[in-house]
Amino acid sequence: xxxxxxxxxxxxxxxxxxxxxxxxxxxxxxxxxxxxxxxxxxxxxxxxxxxxxxxxxxxxxxxxxxxxxxxxxxxxxxxxxxxxxxxxxxxxxxxxxxxxxxxxxxxxxxxxxxxxxxxxxxxxxxxxxxxxxxxxxxxxxxxxxxxxxxxxxxxxxxxxxxxxxxxxxxxxxxxxxxxxxxxxxxxxxxxxxxxxxxxxxxxxxxxxxxxxxxxxxxxxxxxxxxxxxxxxxxxxxxxxxxxxxxxxxxxxxxxxxxxxxxxxxxxxxxxxxxxxxxxxxxxxxxxxxxxxxxxxxxxxxxxxxxxxxxxxxxxxxxxxxxxxxxxxxxxxxxxxxxxxxxxxxxxxxxxxxxxxxxxxxxxxxxxxxxxxxxxxxxxxxxxxxxxxxxxxxxxxxxxxxxxxxxxxxxxx
Numbered sequence: 001x002x003x004x005x006x007x008x009x010x011x012x013x014x015x016x017x018x019x020x021x022x023x024x025x026x027x028x029x030x031x032x033x034x035x036x037x038x039x040x041x042x043x044x045x046x047x048x049x050x051x052x053x054x055x056x057x058x059x060x061x062x063x064x065x066x067x068x069x070x071x072x073x074x075x076x077x078x079x080x081x082x083x084x085x086x087x088x089x090x091x092x093x094x095x096x097x098x099x100x101x102x103x104x105x106x107x108x109x110x111x112x113x114x115x116x117x118x119x120x121x122x123x124x125x126x127x128x129x130x131x132x133x134x135x136x137x138x139x140x141x142x143x144x145x146x147x148x149x150x151x152x153x154x155x156x157x158x159x160x161x162x163x164x165x166x167x168x169x170x171x172x173x174x175x176x177x178x179x180x181x182x183x184x185x186x187x188x189x190x191x192x193x194x195x196x197x198x199x200x201x202x203x204x205x206x207x208x209x210x211x212x213x214x215x216x217x218x219x220x221x222x223x224x225x226x227x228x229x230x231x232x233x234x235x236x237x238x239x240x241x242x243x244x245x246x247x248x249x250x251x252x253x254x255x256x257x258x259x260x261x262x263x264x265x266x267x268x269x270x271x272x273x274x275x276x277x278x279x280x281x282x283x284x285x286x287x288x289x290x291x292x293x294x295x296x297x298x299x300x301x302x303x304x305x306x307x308x309x310x311x312x313x314x315x316x317x318x319x320x321x322x323x324x325x326x327x328x329x330x331x332x333x334x335x336x337x338x339x340x341x342x343x344x345x346x347x348x349x350x351x352x353x354x355x356x357x358x359x360x361x362x363x364x365x366x367x368x369x370x371x372x373x374x375x376x377x378x379x380x381x382x383x384x385x386x387x388x389x390x391x392x393x394x395x396x397x398x399x400x401x402x403x404x405x406x407x408x409x410x411x412x
């Protein structure tokens with residue numbers, strides 16, 4: 001049975017139309033006519049819901065946002081130009097100089113650099129913890145803590161966070177929990193586990209074919225009664241809550257980040273993303289099944305494979321209980337050295353060597369010489385980057401074909 005059957009009908013029906021153009025309508029205009037001055041005033045004031053300017057919204061992107069919000073059970077979403085643009089928008093809309101982030105678990109190199117280098121230039125600091133350091137995470141929370149950030153699956157260390165437990169800590173102290181769910185759309189539902197904000201690089205498995213850069217942020221509704229965002233920790237956004245109510249976090253993202261920093265999605269990119277999104281449940285079901293088969297097959301043949309479906313993985317039991325729909329497209333292989341990793345990648349007939357993940361094709365990359373090349377040894381060790389580590393993103397090819405290709409490529 002398709003693990004994602006519940007989404008198959010819903011997503012394709014939301015994207016398609018029963019009358020007029022069946023394919024999503026692509027609007028690529030940079031600006032929009034208001035008709036009258038009175039209408040223009042209403043659009044800027046917010047009482048008239050029409051496009052204002054493409055930097056803060058586009059009709060094609062708006063449809064994509066509706067589908068993504070529905071997929072994750074959010075009240076709304078804001079699309080962005082890239083996955084890093086989405087992370088920047090989600091964080092910068094809530095942060096100011098002197099604030100702190102707690103980052104949990106494995107971390108994509110770009111996100112780590114953003115937290116450890118870029119944000120520090122603006123007086124925002126980040127504390128980094130392993131996924132199982134729950135006591136230390138709790139003890140590190142103070143009045144300056146604004147965001148607890150984690151990846152649903154560590155990229156590329158493949159460590160699995162207990163999202164519900166971390167959510168419990170975040171809610172106990174009234175801190176926003178932000179989850180990068182890029183590798184596990186449909187597999188994991190962070191908002192239902194207690195998260196407040198979900199971020200995606202839609203460039204990856206959501207689009208699935210490397211045709212469009214994109215990102216998105218999905219927000220939960222602000223509650224009518226008590227809500228952590230109504231507490232003093234987030235007093236900067238209280239005016240938005242007073243005006244926008246349950247939709248306040250959407251307005252915060254657009255007014256405090258998207259409008260001024262311009263990490264805006266474009267209509268053509270959103271159109272291509274929706275074309276990919278139509279088949280996401282089918283591709284996810286195929287790929288997460290193949291990932292497990294490949295990981296087990298390669299492990300049985302003696303390769304040093306890292307994936308939580310394997311019994312020796314430290315989070316194997318968590319995988320079985322909390323990740324029943326898989327944990328995305330990625331596994332890693334430690335070839336022992338840079339030289340052996342290069343030879344393996346170069347000998348493979350199936351791997352496309354690139355920095356992307358979540359494609360219809362199987363992709364691979366040596367981590368230490370590329371994304372993490374400028375990181376010091378201590379940081380590499382924390383993030384799980386070894387000299388011979390190869391990150392693999394499994395595609396739509398058959399498990400048997402991938403296993404046979406990798407075994408042949410590893411015979412050096």
